[in-house]
Structure formats: structure tokens, C-alpha cells
Amino acid sequence: MSMVDEPLYPIAVLIDELKNDDIQLRLNSIRKLSTIARALGEERTRKELIPFLSENNDDDDEVLLAMAEELGVFIPYVGGLEYAHVLLPPLETLCTVEETCVRDKAVESLCRIGSQMRETDLVDWFIPLVKRLAAGEWFTARVSACGLFHIAYPSASEMLKAELRTIYSHLCQDDIPMVRRSASTNLGKFAATVEPAHLKTEIMQIFEDLTQDDQDSVRLLAVEGCAALGKLLEPQDCIAHILPVIVIFSQDKSWRVRYMVANQLYELCEAVGPEPTKTDLVPAYVRLLRDNEAEVRIAAAGKVTKFSRILSPELAVQHILPCVKILSVIMGMAHVLGKDSTIDQLLPIFLSLLKDEFPDVRLNIISKLDQVNQVIGIDLLSQSLLPAIVELAEDRHWRVRLAIIEYIPLLASQLGVGFFDDKLGALCMQWLQDKVYSIREAAANNLKRPAEEFGPDWAMQHIVPQALCKHLMH
């Protein structure tokens, strides 16, 4: 008896602290929920602890989040799979709170539990839960419902499946944009559980409606659906239904949608396969590389290397390279193209990119210097490099100045002492007196590395005197 008593005090305290005023204590108790459950035993956990937690739905978000997480792994503590369904009510409540992170965690936990539940239990408990949430008065419940369909659907009867598909379709047309967004995000997961026959008809219909939604944010999410759905369809259906959507999206009025297309392009290409990629997606991609909006160009540029791998080198040179003149991330191309092509074709591009109007583009080139060096050698660039560095070092936006400072150690090691002494030293001294604190700090920190590399003698000769000089002048 006494052996058991001693550890009970902390547990009793833990239990009491579930309702303590201090949030840290409540949090701590919630995180030890499994211990409390073991102390109470399975039956009491089912009959007392879980109902107790179900009522605890207006606590702080942190506490609710911890609770949602704990419940997701609680099956062993309530007596195993047979009783898994008792965990659903508290999680259902958590699915309706307005704090998004709590809802998301509750949905995650419900999915985790649902994927382990027996089919009969899913039909008896889980599916009704999903239907309740989908019919919820407040949008929060309906948003959460969308994330549960892929678990509920497989175990349903034919009739129930039809019902679930209809409900999902209604959620995709909900008045509240947030619900439509959730439906759009989860469409891929849901579609993966739907039979091919219904996929081609109902699901694709839902998808097409979402791609024409008024709200940019809903269409944005449908772009991701393209890749997911593409993988599920037969190639010819993919070409018929998904490809046109991608092409339309690549010309969407909203730059954010085009940005998403640029970001997803590789996955989209994989989904449609090499032939359609060559005929339809290359032109779309080229358009994105030339887009009006810099953000879209940069996103597209980031995929150049990946995209070019799908194409043959000749095609890459023929189609992609010409418009890559205005881009930054072409270093990787060097390996794809080989050394000679690189020198002929890429060097002029590098040089012109060092003069691009966007600081980001110039910074990007400079950050990839080691890659350039490997293929074509730094000497060819060093003439153009310095003006580019000086311009960035004096940019009026301090964050641009900060970025170039961070590259100083790299430049120093690549270009060597001579270059540094002649050209960069003066710049560094200038930065040590910049009016922005972060710049001065970064400059001081970034001088350490060259000093380490070039050795203490060099530092004694080149850094210390100048720094002291500046210091004495003030």
C-alpha cells in the first residue's frame, strides 16, 4: 500500500492542476495525461477522464492544443481499439474552436485514431461525426470536416459513400471562403480514396468548380490539387482534364496563382508526363519565366534546373536558355549543359545578371559563386564582380547591404587575399560605420572569418590598424 501511495501525491497534484489558474500547471498536467490515465485505470479513464476533458473546451489555446495532441495517442489508455470511439467526442469539440492550430491538431488526431479504428466502429461513430461537423452551424466545424473525409470514406457503404461525396461537393460551394479553402486543400487526399468511376465524374466536377472560384485564395489551392489529382487519373484523362487547367492557371490574372503554378510545375510535369510537358507546358513555363511580376519569375527560375532535366539538353538550350537571360538561378544549368556550352552561353548571362535591376537577382548570383568557380573559373567574372558588389554594398535598403556582407567570407576565400585587400577591405571598413546597427554588427562578425583564414599576421596588418584608425577618429 505504502509503495503505491508515494507516487500518488504527484499524480493527485497533477489531476488537481488540470483546473489550476496557472496555465503552465494546466499545460503540464495535460502533457502528462497518459500518466493520469494509467493511474486511473482504463475504465475510469473512459468514464471520468474523457468526459471531464470534453467539457474543457474553453481553455487557453495552448492547453487545448496540447489536449488535442495527447488524445491522438490515447487509444491504449482507454482500453484499446475496442474503445477508441470514446476519444471522438472531445476531439469533435476541439474541431470547432476558432483557433486554427487547435482545430488542425484535432483533425490530425482524429485521422490518426480513425485510421486505426475497426470498420464497424468507423461506420457507427466516425462517419456520423463527420456528417455532424459538415452540417455544423458555424464555419469552424465545416472547415474541420473537410479534413476527415479521406478517413471516413473507405469504410462507408455504397449509399453512405454517395452521401459523403454529395456533402463534400456542398462544402466546396459553401458561402464562407474559409470552408471552400479547406475543401480545396483536402480534395487531393479525399480523391485518393474515391473509386475511379466517381473520380472522373463527381470529383473532377468539384475540382473544375473550384478552379473557377471568385476567391483567389481558393483557386490558389486548387493548383496544388492539380498535381494530386493528376497522379490519380489515367494519362489520357489527365491530359484531357488537368492539363488545360494548368495552362489556364499559368495565365491567371492573379500573380499568386501563377506563382503557385511556377512552384508546382515540376510536380505537374511529372503528373502529365513528358510528351504533354514538351508540347504544352514548355510554352507555359517560358511565359512564367518572362512574367511581369518578379516574384513569379523568381519562382519559375528556381525550377529551371529541375524542369530542364525532364527535357533533353538540346531542348533546354533551345527553349529555356533564351529566356533565362533575366534570371538568377542558372548555376545548376552548368552541370546539365557541360563546360563548353556553359562558357559560351552562360558567361554572358552571368555577367548581365550581375547588373539586373533587382538586388535579389544579383545577390543570388553572388551566392552561387562557388558553383560558378567550379565550372568556369572566377577570373572571368572578377572584373564584373566588384562593381556589382560595390553597388549592393551601397544599396539603400539595409537588408540588401546585410546580405552582401554575409557573403564576404565566401568571396574572400574564393577570390583570395589580394582581391580582398585591394577591393573589399575598404568596403568592410565602411560597413563598420554604417548607420544601421545590424550592419555594423554583421560587418564585425563577418570580418572574423577572413581573419581566421588569412591568418593573424594578415589581420594585424590589414584589419587592426584600419579599425583602430576609424575608432580614434570618433
Added chain:
Amino acid sequence: MKGGEGGDGALEWKFSQVFGERTAGEEVQEVDIISAIEFDKSGDHLATGDRGGRVVLFERTDKKEHGGNRKDLEKTDYSISKHPEFRYKTEFQSHEPEFDYLKSLEIEEKINKIRWCQSANGALFLLSTNDKTIKYWKVQEKKIKKVADISMVPSKATGKANVANSSVASTPKPHLANGGHTDKSYTSLSNDLLFPPGGVSSLRLPVVVVTCNETNLVARCRRVYAHAHDYHINSISNNSDGETFISADDLRINLWNLEISNQSFNIVDVKPTNMEDLTEVITSAEFHPTHCHTLAYSSSKGSIRLIDLRQSALCDKHSKLFVEQEAPGSRSFFTEIIASISDIKFGKDGRYLLSRDYMTLKLWDINMDSGPVSSFQVHEHLRPRLCDLYENDSIFDKFECCLSGDGQRVATGSYSNLFRVFGRHPGTTEATTLEASRNPMRKQVQTPSRPSRSLSSITRAVRRGADSPGVDANGNSFDSTTKLLHLAWHPTENSIACAAANSLYMYYA
């Protein structure tokens, strides 16, 4: 919309309620002066903000079923024959005065704008802002619960006096017989502890009891969107996507996500490289009611720009520019100053945009940028007095404007606590002047009998827009210190809420 209508379709306005009315001779406390008024989307709630940083909420009382199923209510043959009535609901301190140490400036706690957000789970949400910081508030009814029973393990073991004594929430850390500190014991409470199979029966869970049926209205600040504006925030506006909103100061407009308070995107920046070249600032900004990508903002030079957020990440290029061409020969020293737009509002359908500059209200069709569809003179009799108004700075007063829910009428405030309502149909001559008082028609009614007739005869006799004689105390005394800057029109009813200093007046028609 229902409502009493006068002769040519003009509405007859009647006093409904007043909140915070001062007794005669009572001094107005500066902190109580109302600085923002906003109805929520349903019209069931009204929020006001004051110079002291408080937000006061009112709720509608005249609907029979409060909180009933909205769909059922709509289906029943229930006509709201009474006008909207409101009662005080709750209040909370939204902003406190702050001090900017870097610039040695005080940051006023005055609420500049309030905007309601999407309701969820029966709680109310709104954004309120002062000059620098925007806050997202949740107001919810909470049942008063008490933890009625906490039970520890009965004090069987000796030597643990402090544990046995503790009963309620603040349990002191118990010390174990083996001297271990509680924290250590927690970590040692790992899964290697063995419990008897049925669990320990002596442990009991706290029982939470609802001790009474009372509820408390609790306001909690859910997000603080700070440090994003160098200049004073003049507007906030929610996007129809339910997820984002903008905040605008003199030179910049930032886009926020409601969920993320430590980051915002700058989408408009009109700051010139050289501040000496500054000629135009942003005065007001609003999202289109249904198009999530359209934003309008007005300037101190009298122009309104419509921008399409889809076009680029930084929206410095407008897609439409609305400026009224200056009438030739009308230029005066004050022309530019009075052209400054103090407020813009979209109509519910999103087709019309209302703007208020110092002397007029202008209604624009967003499809037509050559000029406004209509122009209403608010207080033309002040034109000869612009010099005086400039001397006492009144010329810089920022009046708000509003449209009725059906878009048929527009309203704005003026001096001497007057406000004006205009019908916007071509062909209508409706132009009403009311005073924010218990008897809003007092100054207009010429014959005491049959007030409605004399009212309409006055409005018919009067030139469109200009004041009728006698509306304004003639000659020298219009009162520039009593200005009605803030007003709001109920979204579905012909009901106006307006502020005269610290008093909130409500009228219906």
C-alpha cells in the same frame, strides 16, 4: 426597406435612442468623445470606440427571438414593424496610451477605426486600431463555473502535513518522504511506474460545477498587430476572403493575415525617395465588398485609386484613377485643401463608391472614372467662411460618410452637430438635415402641426443639396466645435447611428 417616407420619397427621420447623453451644462470628458462607430454585418451589433481607447458594444433588442435559428426567423411571416433598438452590451479597454521612446512621442490610445470580423461559435470578433497598433478582439459569453470538489489522496501517509492541508487550486508543491523535489518526481513519473490494473481508486478528478446560470461577457485580445506602421493608421478593412485585412497609414498600406501577427506585406508605398517631394498622402482605404482582389484608397489631393492585388506583389500602379475635373476658374487658395478626401465607402453591391471631401459628398460608379455620378453639397453656406475655418483648423476636420444598405441614400455629418441625408437617385431631391439631438427636426419644422407635411414642403422647396433657410442658425453662428464626424448606417434598416461628442444618437425612418 421599410420606413416612413415623406412626400417625394424622402425619409422621415425620428429620434430613437441616445446613449451617454450629457445633462445640460455637464462637461464633456475628452476621453469619452466617440471616435469610431461601426455596425456589424448583420446589424445586430454596434461598436463604438472613444478617445480613451475604450470599445463599447451594443446589441439589438427588438428582434423577438434572440439567438434563434436565423433560417427559421426568415421563413416566418415576421415583419419588423418596430424600428431597430439597441441596448448596452459590454465594454472593454482596447488600447492604452503608449510612449515611443525612439521618437519621444506619445502614442494616443484613441480608437481610429473599428471593423467587425466573421463571427464564429457564437462569439463576436472585431478589429480595433489606434495610430500604431491593431488588435483583434473576441467577445464571448462564458458561463460562470467553479471547481467545486478537488480531492487529493486522503492523508494516510504521515509527515506530509502541507499536502493534507491543501484543498483548493493553489496546491503547494508537496515534498515526498524521500526528500525528492516535486519536479524531479514528475520526471521520474515515466512509464516505468506500475499501477494496479484497475487503477488507483482513491484518486478523484476535480468536479466542475456550474454554480449559477449567469454568464459573463468576456473580451479577450486574440492578436496584436504591431510595429508595422511608421505613420498614423487611418484605416483598416477586412477582405471578403475572411482571412486577410489591410491597414493604411499616410504613406503605406499593409496586408495582414488575421492568424499571423508578426508579419505583414506592404502592398502600397507612396513614400517618395526624398521626403521633401511629398505632396500627397493616403487618407482612407477600403476593400471591395465582394472582390477579394480590389482595393480602393483615397488621397489628400482628392483622388481615389482602385488597385488590383492580382497584378503584382507591390501595387503601386493603380488600375483605375477617379478624380473630378476642376471647374475652370474656381480655383482658390483653399481648393487643394478642401479637395482632400476624408473617407471612402463602398456600397454593398460593390458598384458604387462614396467619397467625402470637405465640402461635398461624391458618388462614383467604379466603372466610370471620368467623374462622379452625383455630387452633394453638404454645407455650401460655409464656402464664404473657408478663411475662418482655416484659421481655426476646422478645414482639416475629417468627416465620415456612409451609404444605406440598399444603396439608395447617402449620409454624412457637418457642424453644429448636424448630419445630412441625400437620396441618390437621379431625379430625387431628397436632402434632409438633422440635428443630433432628441428632436432632430427641431430647426426645420416651420409649422408645428402636421410636421411631416411641412418637412416635405421644405425639402421640395429647396435646391438640391443646399441647406434650407433656418436649418442653420443664420449669420454668424454655426458652431465649429460641435462637429459630427462619425456616423454609420445600419446594414439592412433605415437607421443611423451618429456621435455628438460623447453621446451616441440613433435615428430611424
